Amino acid sequence: MPAPCAGGWRRRTVLNWHRAAQVPVVALAALLVIALIPAPLSAQFARAALAEDSAPYPPLTYPLVIKQVPGAPIYYTLGSPGIPDQQNEGNTSNAGFVITSDGVVVFDALGTPSLGWNLLQAIRKVTDAPVRYNVVSHYHADHIYGLQAFKDHTSSIVIAQERATEYREDEETSGERANQRLDQRREALAPWVDENTRVVPPDITFKQRATLYLGGKRFVLLYAGPAHSASDSMMMVEPDGVLFAGDVVQNDRIPFMNADDVDTANWLRSLGEVEKLDPKFIIAGHGRPSTDAKNAVAFTRDYIIYVRAAMGKAVEEWADFDATYNRVDWSKYKNMPAFDVNNRSNAYRIFLEMERLQFRAGTSEH
Numbered sequence: 001m002p003a004p005c006a007g008g009w010r011r012r013t014v015l016n017w018h019r020a021a022q023v024p025v026v027a028l029a030a031l032l033v034i035a036l037i038p039a040p041l042s043a044q045f046a047r048a049a050l051a052e053d054s055a056p057y058p059p060l061t062y063p064l065v066i067k068q069v070p071g072a073p074i075y076y077t078l079g080s081p082g083i084p085d086q087q088n089e090g091n092t093s094n095a096g097f098v099i100t101s102d103g104v105v106v107f108d109a110l111g112t113p114s115l116g117w118n119l120l121q122a123i124r125k126v127t128d129a130p131v132r133y134n135v136v137s138h139y140h141a142d143h144i145y146g147l148q149a150f151k152d153h154t155s156s157i158v159i160a161q162e163r164a165t166e167y168r169e170d171e172e173t174s175g176e177r178a179n180q181r182l183d184q185r186r187e188a189l190a191p192w193v194d195e196n197t198r199v200v201p202p203d204i205t206f207k208q209r210a211t212l213y214l215g216g217k218r219f220v221l222l223y224a225g226p227a228h229s230a231s232d233s234m235m236m237v238e239p240d241g242v243l244f245a246g247d248v249v250q251n252d253r254i255p256f257m258n259a260d261d262v263d264t265a266n267w268l269r270s271l272g273e274v275e276k277l278d279p280k281f282i283i284a285g286h287g288r289p290s291t292d293a294k295n296a297v298a299f300t301r302d303y304i305i306y307v308r309a310a311m312g313k314a315v316e317e318w319a320d321f322d323a324t325y326n327r328v329d330w331s332k333y334k335n336m337p338a339f340d341v342n343n344r345s346n347a348y349r350i351f352l353e354m355e356r357l358q359f360r361a362g363t364s365e366h
Contacts, residue, residue, distance in 0.1 A: 057114040057149065058191040060089055064115070066122045069281050069289075072240045073099040075126065076283045077110075077119065081253040081337040084111055084142055090189045091115055093142040096244060096283055097123055098237055100215025103132035106156070107235050107244040108285075109146030111185075112192040116146020120153060132214060135221060136160040136202065137246025137285060138229040139167035140256075141181045145193060147200035159210070160202035161223050163230040167199065176229075176259060224248045227267035228255065228285075234274070241280035249274060251287035251299040253337040258345035264304050264353060271297040303333065304350075311351040315358050321351050 064077045076096030080088035095108040097119075104123055109116045123131065131154040137143055139160065144167075150156045168178050178199050185193040212219040218238040225232030228247040235244040247255070248270050257264070274282070275293045282296040283289045290296035314324035325347055333339055 056152065057112075057117045058194075060091075060114055060118055060192070062089070062091075064091070064118045064122055066126075069240070069242055069283075072237075072242060072281075074237060074240060074242050074281075075099075075122075076289065077122070078288065079110070079142075079286065081287065083338050083341050084185065084189055086189070089114075090142070090145075090185070090192055092286065093247075094283055094285055094287075095119060095143075095146070097131075098217065098219070098242075099127050099129060100217050101129075102215035103130045105133045105135060105212065105214060105217075105219055105235075106131055106150065107135050107283075108137050108143045108246070109134055109150060111142035112145050112189060113148040113197055114192045116149035117153075119146060120149050130154065131156040133212065133219075134158045135219070135233070135235050135244075136164065136231075137233050137235075137244070138225070138231045139164040139178075139199075140176055140229060140247070141185055143247075143285070144199065145185070145197060148198060151200045157204060158200060158202045159204045159206070159212075159221065161221075161225065161231040161233045162205035162207055163225065164202050165205060166230055167201075222273075224270040224273065225266070226261045226263045227270045228257070228262065229259065230261040232270070236277060236279065243274070243277060243279035243282045245274060245282055245284055245296070247285035249282060249284040249287075249296055249300055251284055251296070253286055254333060254339045254342045254346070255286070255300060255303070256338070256342050256346070258342065258349045262349055262353075264308055264350055265357075268301060268304055271301050306332075307347055307350050308354065311347060312354045312357075314351065315354040321348060324351075 066075050066077050068075050074096065076094060078094050079092040082088055082092060084090040084092050090111040093108065093111055095106070095110050097104050097106045104127065106119070106123070110119055120131070131150060134147060134150050134156050136147070136158060147158060151158070167176070182197065182199065186195070186197065206221060208223045210221040212221070220236040220238065222234045222236065223232070224234050232246055232248050234246055234248060248267065274297050278293055281289060281291055282293060284296065310324065310328045314321065325344060330343065333343060
């Protein structure tokens with residue numbers, strides 16, 4: 001842990017690791033307990049005020065819209081359902097924050113430093129409490145570039161599942177090459193992503209499960225991957241019963257599945273775990289929130305099952321992918337955002353996944 005700054009607040013971290021019986025997807029393999037000791041905050045607030053005056057990142061045309069979970073000190077913002085572009089200024093994912101008596105826990109940080117900065121300023125409008133943690137659902141660009149603002153202007157600790165550390169250019173199993181994606185976003189999202197934009201790595205990682213106790217609340221971090229990515233994680237906030245589901249739960253657009261780390265079979269199991277958690281309120285990684293777990297997971301689950309069925313049948317029949325794709329009835333999905341960009345590549349990725357499953361089944365019989 002970094003040494004405390006003069007006049008700042010002190011942090012003590014206690015790590016207690018426990019083994020537990022295995023359960024599907026969100027197995028209890030480890031428990032991380034982090035305790036904080038608050039101290040004077042004047043220096044941190046002074047730094048925040050100075051940063052606000054200096055406007056460190058290119059301004060947004062449209063400010064973030066912050067909504068509150070009814071009856072809880074939990075807030076969230078919803079991104080555009082499309083893919084990151086100049087029109088939406090890279091604001092395509094959801095993020096949120098939880099206010100406690102001892103500080104703030106932020107879940108995800110949005111897709112540009114400017115968006116992260118706006119999220120930080122939105123927090124400052126609600127509370128003067130320090131940002132203690134940034135919990136990251138997974139390391140994809142649309143969720144992490146905003147971490148730069150928090151790392152530059154707060155003392156927050158970034159927490160992610162351990163496979164988030166694979167997010168670098170030379171990692172062969174990475175679903176999204178960090179430097180290649182950053183170069184692409186510097187072109188697509190200039191000036192909000194530029195030569196000064198960088199990827200902020202996690203400060204702490206966990207394997208299967210981690211628990212934070214802060215200000216009378218319990219934050220349970222659950223590994224749900226590999227599903228949409230290698231490092232998919234969710235955060236359950238107790239006693240409020242609010243689940244930040246990350247990209248395991250998506251709606252209102254065709255999800256991105258064209259990556260080596262995507263595992264749709266495990267993704268379906270993770271959606272089942274969301275239902276078992278039975279949260280009172282679910283904030284998806286993309287799309288609208290919900291008070292009904294079954295309804296919240298329905299779109300993602302139905303889409304995965306539909307594509308798996310079509311591609312699985314093609315594999316069983318040794319059919320050509322292109323011919324199969326053109327025969328499938330996509331009318332239910334073709335008018336949704338990101339269909340043209342994601343659907344064909346999703347289908348091909350699942351086609352390959354079903355081929356691997358068939359191969360494994362065939363070799364196990366011999």
